[in-house]
Amino acid sequence: MNFTKMHGLGNNYVIFNQLDDPNNVLEEQMYPELSRRVSNVNFGIGSDGIILICPSQMADFKMRIFNEDGSEAKNCGNGLRCVAKFLVDSAYATEPRFTIETLGGVVSVEVEVELDKKQSIQYVNVDMGEPKLLKGMIPMEGDPFMPAMNEPHTFGEDKYHLSCVSMGNPHAIIFVDEVNAVPLEKIGPVIEHDSLFPERVNVGIVQIKGRQEIDYRVWERGSGLTMACGTGACAAVVAATMNQLLDRNEAVTVHLPGGDLTVTWDEQGHVWKRGEASYICHGELDFQYSFSA
Numbered sequence: 001m002n003f004t005k006m007h008g009l010g011n012n013y014v015i016f017n018q019l020d021d022p023n024n025v026l027e028e029q030m031y032p033e034l035s036r037r038v039s040n041v042n043f044g045i046g047s048d049g050i051i052l053i054c055p056s057q058m059a060d061f062k063m064r065i066f067n068e069d070g071s072e073a074k075n076c077g078n079g080l081r082c083v084a085k086f087l088v089d090s091a092y093a094t095e096p097r098f099t100i101e102t103l104g105g106v107v108s109v110e111v112e113v114e115l116d117k118k119q120s121i122q123y124v125n126v127d128m129g130e131p132k133l134l135k136g137m138i139p140m141e142g143d144p145f146m147p148a149m150n151e152p153h154t155f156g157e158d159k160y161h162l163s164c165v166s167m168g169n170p171h172a173i174i175f176v177d178e179v180n181a182v183p184l185e186k187i188g189p190v191i192e193h194d195s196l197f198p199e200r201v202n203v204g205i206v207q208i209k210g211r212q213e214i215d216y217r218v219w220e221r222g223s224g225l226t227m228a229c230g231t232g233a234c235a236a237v238v239a240a241t242m243n244q245l246l247d248r249n250e251a252v253t254v255h256l257p258g259g260d261l262t263v264t265w266d267e268q269g270h271v272w273k274r275g276e277a278s279y280i281c282h283g284e285l286d287f288q289y290s291f292s293a
């Protein structure tokens with residue numbers, strides 16, 4: 001199988017192009033195991049998961065994403081930027097603006113080149129669509145027609161106020177005074193697997209730095225601590241705006257462990273996310289070897 005490994009702010013995925021490479025297409029039930037094996041840093045390539053680029057019936061292209069534990073997610077903000085860059089650079093996309101189908105809906109992307117003093121940096125701007133706020137849409141236990149904003153919940157001995165947002169995938173956001181003081185590796189898996197969330201949840205902690213600046217760290221459903229999460233950054237801005245900590249229609253700089261994203265929740269209700277995407281390597285996976293053990 002031919003692969004390209006890419007990252008968006010350190011959130012890294014092994015990408016299999018299925019547009020015209022029959023070697024990269026497996027039987028459907030094999031993808032969860034492929035993701036687990038490829039993501040393993042000792043026996044595989046090492047990644048936060050895998051991404052498939054496939055033909056689409058309803059958009060220009062389709063993206064599927066599997067987490068490190070083999071579970072399939074509906075959306076991946078950093079993955080979308082990587083896929084968009086890959087498609088433009090390999091000339092599958094002939095225009096800088098095009099659409100990508102995800103299991104969470106169709107999004108539109110635009111690949112821009114911005115000239116820096118020393119180097120040209122390629123940014124990808126993605127219209128991530130409208131956030132969903134009702135518990136039934138997250139999904140989350142409780143009244144399906146009510147949002148969960150700053151809602152107190154107890155997990156063992158700890159109490160946290162959760163603000164929940166779906167960006168195609170579910171995010172529980174917690175506002176704190178200092179992001180680095182929170183033991184996310186301890187509370188992340190507890191909240192991820194709590195029965196409050198029937199499909200589990202991504203857990204984000206947010207520190208407000210100003211009206212246009214936040215710090216954000218994430219525990220990802222199915223992958224654990226990662227350097228960045230694009231949908232999570234969008235959910236963090238939406239949750240902070242709903243809690244009146246940020247302003248609608250302003251470009252917010254989201255500082256993540258792997259770098260910065262710019263997120264804007266516009267007046268029409270769409271969340272825009274802009275950031276970089278980068279190659280790590282291209283290679284060939286020895287499929288027989290990888291699946292033999």
Ligand SMILES: N[C@@H](CCC[C@H](N)C(=O)O)C(=O)O
Nearest residue numbers: 073076077078169229230231
């Ligand atoms: N890192 C991604 C999100 C990947 C999926 C997530 N772990 C989930 O299961 O919902 C991003 O950049 O959005």
